[in-house]
Amino acid sequence: MLDSERLATDSKPNILLKGTKEGLLLLLNEVVSFESLLEDLSTLIHGEKKSLFEGPDLKISVDYGERVFAASEIREILDCLAKRENLILREWGPSTAAKLSLFNSSRKFGPQTLLKGTVRAGQRPVFEGDVVVIGDVNPGAEIVASGDIYVLGRLRGIAHAGFLGDWSAIIAAAEFAPMQLRIADIVSRAPERDGKPLRTFMEFAYLKEDSMAVDKLDSLHAWTAMARQSS
């Protein structure tokens, strides 16, 4: 357990532990003295929370940011890690891929807006960033956003996502019956319905090699992962 005095002077832990797809990522504080950093590392791995590091082989990445180490200091840290035999050091450096992937996972889009109410025929609200509509987008209405568009209601009008040219923008709706969809500069028209019942499951539209694709919302997660990999 941390003693209360240290807790008061230093609210942020010296070592941040993050879970990533490739294993654990240790973010070392850049400014704190080497002694306390090493002490914390040792406590982390062998102390109270050591169960985190137990079990089969565990890949770890260590990111030390702007900190400059002496050669002896590096050896001390590696020795400390080596005391646990199941730890495999995957990455060691100032800006590891593991850390970068952490920041990429939240898209760096602008603001997000919540729009409550119905977007009616003839209206054309424009948003910077993502927009969530709590209501319907009626036929004859057009909703425009530079990011994603989510409609928690019926999408029956026109939706234009990523209008400033963001190809990774998506359009999702609880009831997906749009008149027209636009993502960046690609336009897609709703298929002729001729009397068929409305599709009432959640769907989303995205761009796939210059053309628009529509998929069930369950696939959104898989798609996001794929899109991130390719970008």
Added chain:
Amino acid sequence: MGTAIVVTSGKGGVGKTTSTANIGTALALLGKSVCLLDADIGLRNLDVVLGLENRIIYDIIDVISKDCKLEQALIRDKRFEHLTLLPAAQTKDKSILSPETVKELVGALKELHDFVIIDCPAGIELGFQMAVSGADRAIVVTTPETPAVRDADRVIGLLEKEGIRNPHLVVNRIRPQMVKRGEMLDIDEIVQVLAIDLLGIVPDDETIIKNANKGEPTVMKPDSKASLAYRNIARRILGESVPLLSFEEAPGFWGKMKKVFGAK
């Protein structure tokens, strides 16, 4: 101080004037003092529907330009003492009209009546803005056709912008047979799209046309479904809760026989 209600639709020919005349008359039947204001300037026909055309001496332009007193221009209905009409002008210069002057006029009419029902012109231009400017509430009339519903949706958006938050919906000219066969937009679907409160549904009724030609509002005769529908709308405006009409035809002789024998 009365309430001003604008009757509007966006699309023309869905029955704004008929609805204005009938709702106004129905309110008068219920003992309210009502003024019908024809804001369809240039095309005047509310007076025709009410059969008051031959009594017009002054009109809305005369009142606003102060050529006559407000009381002089109000035409008293021949059937109800507390139902009056302020007719639209047909040929006079209407540049004197503006949302502000109309609002002032509606305010003056509200002092004299329980209800001021404003017949709005079709479209969403200046005429619409003037008709809406003095209104406290709005009734949006639509028919079960996609273009009419689309325009109604547009108008509801514009009403919200004018500060009229909760417009009410009247779905006019329903043909029960067609709805039954699924050939007409369903009421639920219309209400779902427009997302406003339903004030009433009015069946398509030949007597309405017949009565409009005669200059007699349909509500005067209680024998038709449309008449009943408008009376119910008036009662709902006064805050009563009246169930919606059902358009199920009463079974005829053969229908009854079939029922007895259990045939479909």
